[in-house]
Amino acid sequence: MKQLRRNFLKLSGGAGVAAAAAAAGLLKAGSAWAAPWNKSAFESKAVADALKGLGATNLIESKDITITAPDIAENGAIVPIAITSKIPNTQNISIIAEKNPFPLAASFDISAGSEGYVSVRVKMGQTSDVRAIVKADGKFYTAVKEVKVTVGGCG
Amino acid sequence: MAEPMKIRATLQGDTADVRILMRHPMETGTRKTATGVVPVHFIQSVIVEHNGKTVLDAQWSQAISRDPFLGLRVKGAKLGDKISVTWTDNKGDKRNDEVAVSAGS
């Protein structure tokens, strides 16, 4: 138990851990109809582990993925990121902020009824590559864009 | 408790441009205030349905910004079609709101 607890602390680096663990339990009860939250991918601290959690292997660089985001974010608390995938049969789009404590920020399962497009806002602690992972026809494609984060304010 | 979302769904050709604003603290579990660390609290799942059929099934981490925004485009939409959005957070709180697709400007 002690060992486990230490690992947990290491993982999420703070007092939120216990709550996170409790919450994960609650979630199962609460959302039977949604795909279960991908705990292993979201709680990975390394990009490689997050990719493993997504099942993403043999990434192919693709020009058919567009990342729309500011070159410089004025405020890391709210960085707008939109991903467009022109790859046919796009099934999933995931967004990874590589230098975040937990790099995987979001993962979208996309049905045939939706375009390969999602737009969200992400917290970023520092300048980092933002990586899009697109799953299409069982293959994984990727594109990357750097977003510079300057600490806002004059403090 | 959970407050209403603001959903805009406007028709552009045969695609509905859907823009959703949600009210949620999206706490990372590391933010400190005068009274201590705020526990982790964030939306983990967002489901968007078009006339009852799931078109987007999103999973989020605590890195999504407070009062989250989600934009997507739904294919094969018509005026008056129902767009329904449901989020669920790590505490099991839920919120569902629905709009009809309206004419784009």
Added chain:
Amino acid sequence: MKTTLIIQCSLSAATGLLLAGCATYPDQATTRQMAEKMVFEAFDASPAHMKRLEQDRSQQICSKVGDAKLSQEEAAEVVKLARASIQYPTSGQLSGDWKAGDRLAHDGAGDRIRNGKTENRKENGALCQNCHALAPGEINVGNVGTPLTGYGKQRGNSEAIVKYTYEKIYNAWVYFPCSNMPRLGATGHLTPEQVTHMVAYLLDPQSPINK
């Protein structure tokens, strides 16, 4: 704005709508009196902090409203007061440690007041980054002031330049009366020792600003 006022007045006069007389702008002295009263009623502070609201002679002169110009006499007075304000470090050395200067240049804090308390810090930042471009390639820098990139490279570091730079930082109004640059040393925001670090940061060939 004045023109608009005149038009409004003459219009209403012509159409006979003018009743108790046209509302007019207060004259300068009245405006000043009203506004100064507002200042001293608007802040919640200890007597020591309230002092910051009092203008010294130079600040009064330098608060020209709108397009009003500084007269030659006023400029001369500001320069004279600025000249008299300058204090040199006890060591006599006007150029200090560029590394300390680099750190201070990127420190925008110090001296601010919240809930009646001054920021609790060992020393004040020099605020440079807020307004000036610094080392080449730095993006998070302001442009209210002139860029300082390559400052020393362009000027060398002769004794005259060292002295000029020291004085310019200590009280910019010696050379540019009423410029936007805070009189960092003269207002007490920076100590003479801190100013010497800023001099080194600007002039030392090893400083990132001259790379």
Added chain:
Amino acid sequence: MKKLRGITMGLVSALCLAMATSAMAQGNDLSVGRKMLMEDNPGELWIDQGKALFLQKRGPKNASLEQCDFGMGPGKLEGAAVRLPRYFADTNRVEDLESRLLTCMTQLQGFDRAQLIKQAISAPASRGSDIEALALYVTSRSNGMKVNVSLGHQKEYDMYKAGEYLFYRRSGQTDFGCVQCHGEPDKRIRLQDLVHMTSKAGAQEVAATWPAYRGAHYVVRTMQWRLNDCVWQMRLPDLKYATDYSIALTTYLNRQGNDAVMQVPGFKR
């Protein structure tokens, strides 16, 4: 003196060239993010909150704000905010949006003024204060209308001129007045753009975009907060809420910004 000016002038122009290029490059980089954030502004979530607060019977007198007169008659909100600040006969003073809200919340609802002021500026990442939400709701009812601050009353003229004076008044550890940061076009503090308030367009931006969602704080802020924060950076003491100092500056800026089309909430990084 003369010689010195010559040297500096040459230097300044050489450096300005370098500066202009880098500033332009950065301007492009920032615009993408700004546009994206502006299009879908979380501040919109506060409008309904404000509306609910406005209509709800609250306070010791258990009254809504439907009888509050923002200058167009009790409860008439359309076009009211674009005319603020203005003179109000019932209080015999010029009031801006925040001070008028305080007047109504104390007189109609019986709230304690000091208590309201204490809570008026909310903590970052909070639900925001009642006044912040109410101010946004009331202003949003003027969206699409032109800012039209009139100086018909002597007290309005006085406020305007005092505001202008204060805009240029330098004091404190940094020798700053407002004009030191807001008197020239295309200026930035670090990467943050500074509004050029002595230009018509800049004043219009001020007049038309507050209250605004402040991204770094995750809450809606009002003009009074903006002034507080400026004054803090200027190293002045704590600015009291809704005093004539703020009302004067707001009168000056909004009047300069006449004819701007109101569009709130604004979005501020």
